[in-house]
Amino acid sequence: MNLNDVLAPTTRRTRTARPVWMIRSDSPADIAALAPAASRWIEETGFKAGAGEVLLVPGDEPGTVAGAVLGLGEADDPFAAGALARKLPAGDWYFEDGGEIDLRLASLGFLMGAYRFSRYRKPASPAPRLVLDRNLDRGEIGAVAEAVWLARDLVNTPANDLGPDGIEAAARAVAKGRKMTVRVTRGNELLKQNLPLIHAVGRASAQAPRLIDLRWGKRGSPRLTLVGKGVAFDTGGLDIKPPSGMRNMKKDMGGAANVLALAGLIVDMKLDVRLRVLIPAVENAIAGNAFRPGDIFPSRKGLTVEIGNTDAEGRLVLADALTLADEEKPDLLIDMATLTGAARVALGPDVPPFYTTDDTFADAVAAASLLEHDPLWRMPLWAPYAKGLNSQVADLCNVTTDGMAGSVTAALFLKRFVTEAKSWAHFDIFAWSLNAKAHAPVGGEAQGIRALLMALKQRYGVAD
The missing domain is CATH 3.40.220.10 (Leucine Aminopeptidase, subunit E, domain 1)
Incomplete structure (x- = not known):
């Protein structure tokens, strides 16, 4: 169809x-x-x-x-x-x-x-x-609908057909015909390119972990970088999830799916940006070489990270990708990720929280969310909670010990890896409709991309 x-x-x-x-x-x-x-x-x-x-x-x-x-x-x-x-x-x-x-x-x-x-x-x-x-405008409405369908298709596809290899193929399909360049760093090459956290999370899978890097746009345009969590399947690693928690983990690449859909729209609408898309694509599998609770790894940023829980893997792969993106000092850096269950406890499955220190961008996103009927809600980057990520043996731990404010502390973890971008925003999406709605069946869902497209169009306009 x-x-x-x-x-x-x-x-x-x-x-x-x-x-x-x-x-x-x-x-x-x-x-x-x-x-x-x-x-x-x-x-x-x-x-x-x-x-x-x-x-x-x-x-x-x-x-x-x-x-x-x-x-x-x-x-x-x-x-x-x-x-x-x-x-x-x-x-x-x-x-x-x-x-x-x-x-x-x-x-x-x-x-x-x-x-x-x-x-x-x-x-x-x-x-x-x-x-x-x-x-x-038939072209625009059709493009938005196709982007929503793409995000849903990718999230709905099971991991046996959409592992890291499949995510890479999907990214190449988005790039094809849009004059987007694609570069992929795989396997042990990640270590040579100083992306150790992506390698650590994905090394136990039969399919090599990788970082997918897409680019488009003119050199003189403002830099816009999108980062999407691409965990093709999440067992939880050695901190293994129970069956009920693992059943739907094909959707843990929902951030990558939504970022690819949004990237296609940005190119199709010819926004005046120099676009970069980074997707760390991994499977959090279990094998003899899987990373362990208590392990300590360096990050691209130079910060050492203690693994408090292997089921908090998404923030690890995002950390290296965000650091790489941050090095170019983009005008705006956005990441999307199915990151925490705490976000669902706070706001439910239909209203993803987002975090940013850029009040102007936050206001634009909030306004676009209402106009587009694309629910999003700003949450606080409450700095005092960051002390919960302290480690006695490393620069920081990937989880807190008290289990409180899990979505906020995950965002604060990511914030440690963004220091150069003019503006940064993190979207903790669910990428799934639990209940059928008039416009959405049960299953994979595009969340936030329609509101973001409107906010980005207002911020950057269309290229000449």
């Missing part, structure tokens, strides 16, 4: 295309504005217009459908339109004037709701197809 299956190639409405009307629950004004046949059918059926509810309006001929009514509930959520992709019959559909509803977001919601992970199982039936309003 691809985007062309659910998005019409033009904005021209054919005679067979059918309308979708959007109404709020218990809104007589919305109902009165509908076509007479639709308003009569709502009255006859008692349709309540709850969020994501869909009512098919019969046509004049028996067995035909003249259109559909989408309920928005009381919240006016444009992403309720995602339900249409599952509930409408096949054929072309278009939104009638949405009134106060953002047709761009409703259209994007439809396309996100149409997503199916079809690598191993074909979709059961043909999907309905959306004809975009002629005032919308």
Whole structure:
């Protein structure tokens, strides 16, 4: 299944295309504005217009459908339109004037709701197809939808088909056709290139650990660097996870998946940046040469790190990648990672926290989050908690001993490795939908990239 299956190639409405009307629950004004046949059918059926509810309006001929009514509930959520992709019959559909509803977001919601992970199982039936309003930018909406689908596909793919080798292949696929250069440092070469923490975490896997380095853009543009945690599977290492905790660890490369999706959008939208993407791709496996609790390793930064827990491996591979990125003194350095369960305890699975000392960028991200319906929430880099990372035998430990403020202390650990960048932001994402939503099935999810794209467009603009 691809985007062309659910998005019409033009904005021209054919005679067979059918309308979708959007109404709020218990809104007589919305109902009165509908076509007479639709308003009569709502009255006859008692349709309540709850969020994501869909009512098919019969046509004049028996067995035909003249259109559909989408309920928005009381919240006016444009992403309720995602339900249409599952509930409408096949054929072309278009939104009638949405009134106060953002047709761009409703259209994007439809396309996100149409997503199916079809690598191993074909979709059961043909999907309905959306004809975009002629005032919308088909190229941009399609690109954003494809980026969301890419992130979801990568997270949903199991580690037997998406180990470190597979993450590298995915990065090369994103780079292909976008004039992005790709350089990969693998295996023992990581030690020669002074990336010891990435090597330590990934050395026990049958697939060599690596650092994937993508670049794009003009030399004179501001440097923007994205770093994504690419742990293809996380057993927890010798501090092994229980079965319940390990079951979903194919998603531990969700940071890499989201960074690759965002990078593709940045290039496609031609933002005025000199882009670099760094992905430490490893598997945290168990073997005779696996790193151990109590081990001490040097880092690229020169700081020594005591391993308090091998299941806190993501921050280790990020530390070396962030140090490498930081050496170029980028204007903005962003990392995304499925880093802590503590973030989920604090904010749940749907609202990723982010951390930064750049108030201007934080405000831009927060505003874009609301406008794009892409939830994000700023959390504090509370400096006094950093003492919990102290070690008696090394410069710092990768975990605290009290288990408190785990997402904050993980961010503070990463902050130790960023000293030269003009601005840095860390996003502790979940990359997964635990419960089905109108615009998202259960499974891998893109989190934060739509809000970040808007904030980055505002910050840098488009290249000439």
